[in-house]
Amino acid sequence: MSEPAVDFPENRDAIRAALIEWYEADHREYPWRETDDPYAILVSEVMSQQTQLDRVVDAWADFLDRWPTVADLASADRADVVAFWSAHSLGYNNRAKYLHEAANQVCEEYDGEFPESSEELSELMGVGPYTANAVASFAFNNGDAVVDTNVKRVLYRAFSIPDEDAAFEDAATTLMPGGESRVWNNAIMELGGVACEKTPACDEAGCPWREWCDAYQTGDFTAPDVPTQPSFEGSRRQMRGRVIGALKEHDRLAVDDLGPKVRVDYAPAGEYGREWLRSLLKDLSEDGLVETSQQDEKTVVRLQR
Incomplete structure (x- = not known):
């Protein structure tokens, strides 16, 4: 199986297992899903x-x-x-x-x-x-990975797949576990139809890919069939993405070291200072994305493991 033109998270087996487990635990009941x-x-x-x-x-x-x-x-x-x-x-x-x-x-x-x-x-x-x-x-149970509008939206948001048919085909093929086209194609279409609709319902639907999803981490849920959100620049979801990006690069950072990497105008006591950043970190912590701890009287932030 060829490698995709984009980088997937290393733990693809966990990604596959999470989606199938989510689908098999609870999905919309359609009678044609009960027959072969x-x-x-x-x-x-x-x-x-x-x-x-x-x-x-x-x-x-x-x-x-x-x-x-x-x-x-x-x-x-x-x-x-x-x-x-x-x-x-x-x-x-x-x-x-x-x-x-x-x-x-x-x-x-x-x-x-x-x-x-x-x-x-x-x-x-x-x-x-x-x-x-x-x-x-x-x-x-011998088909290829399905690529419809819903699947494209999922792949675009979750793994930042380029909006190109060949890239979507490549990514979908790479992700699908061999010999499991029946459950996999049902599952990924269900994900696009229930959790990753044009208006996403990540938490409400218990999306199994939240910990790997680029859109969930940044808050930017644009997609090929969803217009670009004009307010992204300077928005809270952009700042969330910068926090995640900085922690991916540096592993862990003290709050006042993280601040300037999120906003160039960060000042501890300013409008965009510690209070503002801690509010942002609180949201990310509640989403299960970051964790904080005290070290040498400083608040240190890292990605949640």
Whole structure:
């Protein structure tokens, strides 16, 4: 596996384990996550394109009640499939046509058994690379790392991955543990959909990557799909980032030695002095990022271990 163009934290195994443990402990319950039937998963993936997942649940169940197997769908009248799609407000009726055609391909070209590789799945009508990889991952556990908008946002914020498709692909591939595409892709998409949304909910969702996340440490939660925050320069989140950066470089610093590295105008008794800095350190301490101790009558700060 190639190394990414950016530096990840050294303890990648801990990063992987933390995410999987978080996902397996508690995640949104969607019925297609409880099956490895490629037909049911394909239906969910096609329905979920540009449609909120909560709206898909009932439509997915109704669809499988009416056409429970790929053979049932293949033998159905295409007009009935399109009418179902329209009646359930799933949008883009051509997706219903493509799904019906794909069912016919599976029955006619693969004797009713879904191909297992992303490459072969991509040959099915209306099944692009993303959907093919999703079915390979969730049905057969042999897919590649998924890279959608949510995953890009997570990688950009957590590890400062450049906003470039190749960089995201490289980073996602490097992070995914081998042979675990089913749980990993579900987990990282869940992270982007629950904890790392456009408006982040790091603490509320118990994000498992807070201790490694660049955005959480700096307070800068911009992302490719989130506009840059114009007030970052001189903001409290910028100062938090400077504290973290200084302590990464120097291991530990007395408060009055740390101050000038955070603000050039730091003065112990000034507006941006000890009281201001201690308030900043208190926030970082409560977030589990730094710790303070007394040494030789001085307050010394270090990154929490």
